[in-house]
Amino acid sequence: MRAHRSVLVLLLFLLFILQGAVLPWIIPNSWEMRIVPNLVFIVLLFITVYHHRHTALMLGLSFGMLHDIIFYGRIIGAHSFAMGVSAYLIGLIFQTPRAPLPLMMTILLLGSWLEDSILFGIYSIFKLNREPYNWELMNHMLPTMLIHFALGLLLYIPVRRQLEKLKNETHKEEKA
Amino acid sequence: MLKLFKLFSNKRLFILLITLVLFIVVMGFSLGTRKSLSWPENFVRDTTGFVQNLFYKPAGFVAGLFEDIGNLKDLAEENERLKIIAAQYTREKAEYNLIKADNEHYKRLWDLTQAQRTKYNYEYHYAQVVSLTTEPSNNSLVIDLGSRDGVKPNMSVISEKGLVGIISQVSNFTSTVKLLTMMDSSDPNSQPPIAATVIGKIDQTFGMVERYDQQTGRLIMTRIDEKDPITEGDTVISSGLGGLYPRGLTIGTVESVEVGEFGLTKTAVIKPAAEYEDWKQLLIVFTPEEPQ
Numbered sequence: 001m002r003a004h005r006s007v008l009v010l011l012l013f014l015l016f017i018l019q020g021a022v023l024p025w026i027i028p029n030s031w032e033m034r035i036v037p038n039l040v041f042i043v044l045l046f047i048t049v050y051h052h053r054h055t056a057l058m059l060g061l062s063f064g065m066l067h068d069i070i071f072y073g074r075i076i077g078a079h080s081f082a083m084g085v086s087a088y089l090i091g092l093i094f095q096t097p098r099a100p101l102p103l104m105m106t107i108l109l110l111g112s113w114l115e116d117s118i119l120f121g122i123y124s125i126f127k128l129n130r131e132p133y134n135w136e137l138m139n140h141m142l143p144t145m146l147i148h149f150a151l152g153l154l155l156y157i158p159v160r161r162q163l164e165k166l167k168n169e170t171h172k173e174e175k176a
Numbered sequence: 177m178l179k180l181f182k183l184f185s186n187k188r189l190f191i192l193l194i195t196l197v198l199f200i201v202v203m204g205f206s207l208g209t210r211k212s213l214s215w216p217e218n219f220v221r222d223t224t225g226f227v228q229n230l231f232y233k234p235a236g237f238v239a240g241l242f243e244d245i246g247n248l249k250d251l252a253e254e255n256e257r258l259k260i261i262a263a264q265y266t267r268e269k270a271e272y273n274l275i276k277a278d279n280e281h282y283k284r285l286w287d288l289t290q291a292q293r294t295k296y297n298y299e300y301h302y303a304q305v306v307s308l309t310t311e312p313s314n315n316s317l318v319i320d321l322g323s324r325d326g327v328k329p330n331m332s333v334i335s336e337k338g339l340v341g342i343i344s345q346v347s348n349f350t351s352t353v354k355l356l357t358m359m360d361s362s363d364p365n366s367q368p369p370i371a372a373t374v375i376g377k378i379d380q381t382f383g384m385v386e387r388y389d390q391q392t393g394r395l396i397m398t399r400i401d402e403k404d405p406i407t408e409g410d411t412v413i414s415s416g417l418g419g420l421y422p423r424g425l426t427i428g429t430v431e432s433v434e435v436g437e438f439g440l441t442k443t444a445v446i447k448p449a450a451e452y453e454d455w456k457q458l459l460i461v462f463t464p465e466e467p468q
Contacts, residue, residue, distance in 0.1 A: 017224075017227055017228055017231050017307075018231065020228060020232075020306075020307030020308065020309060020318075021228045021231040021232035021235060021306065021307040022231055022232075022235040024307075024308055024310070025235050025236060025238075025239035026239075029451075032310055033310055033312075033357075033393075034310075035310065036309070036310055036311045036312070066220065066224065067309075069217050069220050069221060070220070070221055070224055070225075070307070070318060070352075071309045071311075071314060071316045071317075071318065071352060072206070072213075072217075072221075072316075072344065072345045072352050073314045073315070073316035073344055073352060073354045073358060074206075074207070074313070074314055074354075074358070074363070075203045075206045075207045076202055076203065076205075076206035077199050077202040077203040077206065078203065078314075080199070081199050081203075119311075119313070120313075122203070123313045126203065126207060127362060127363070128313055128360070128363055129312070129313045129390075130360065130362070130390070131312075131390050131391060135391060136312065139312075140312050
């Protein structure tokens, strides 16, 4: 189980690197300022639905903190909070290890909207954004949701397989 | 009262509340101005920066290759244009050298201190972009120069087209650049406004580039005098007054001039010169060390 868990963390780290370093090159220029891809969060949603919400919460808090520290422009802790809490809440409501693909995709859309909204909320509490929610929703959140949907479809099979392995080993360990 | 205690004996709720308070404290703490980063932050930034560096360069190279193939057609045209500019440049360079020599001569005659003399000797250092985030409320990128290379917070960062942003946080080997798109006069931690003027009317025009309008993607320059000759199409540059921003950095072109909030001043809408996407390299402007 240990081996698989560390594989999972490494995978998340790799995705984090990819989303900062490679995705900007792939996204067309005209869309670049509107889309905020968050690969780590997509995988977190898979984890929270198929595995357990507590794992997702801890991973969300730590990877959000990583993002906050690396791209420290204004405040530290916003992403950490948003990713952790939204992954946990989604898990609390939808944790079903046998969820089929369509349900999972719906959850993905919901989750990415929830995370962006929490982020927006944090920034508004500290008065760091001037734009109204409607505008943000139309210009950033909806395009991001669509991209997350596409990326989620891409990641679905490999991530689910990985989680399946993780679960099998957990079972074995419990039996032993 | 007993009920309250019972509520708090619930471990999960207790942890939840503690974390919530902790988060608010951390956010509030990081919101203020900070001179340097703590060592865990430094460590995390530097190690991740190293890995990101391994990925960004090859990705940029591949993307650049495809772009180059796509751009092949425009190249001949661009070449033509550049040749004309180069010819003009060589002509002007001779003139510039003459004027510069003259200027230095006069400066020597004029009684200036050493610090005043070297005030405008800027150095430009190339920095490799390592990764970036396009989030609207926190638009920043990471470059591979850090405090080891002499980078300090609040240095200006430019691309070949114009001013991009300023350095917000520095660790040993990497630093974070806060883009101009995050400029906001109501944010206590934002870049300070840029004292700006216009090419060709340097001694007549003055204003402050104060914030970036996310919805239209334009910079707003305020506090321009009513009698100011600023018009559409002028190229806005930093004036160097105030000391934080070096002088002569291109900011953008004026798109429209309106009457300001209270009717006593004018406000200009500026189209930024730099595009906020796809960077490989940026230049950091090192200003000469000020004697303490």
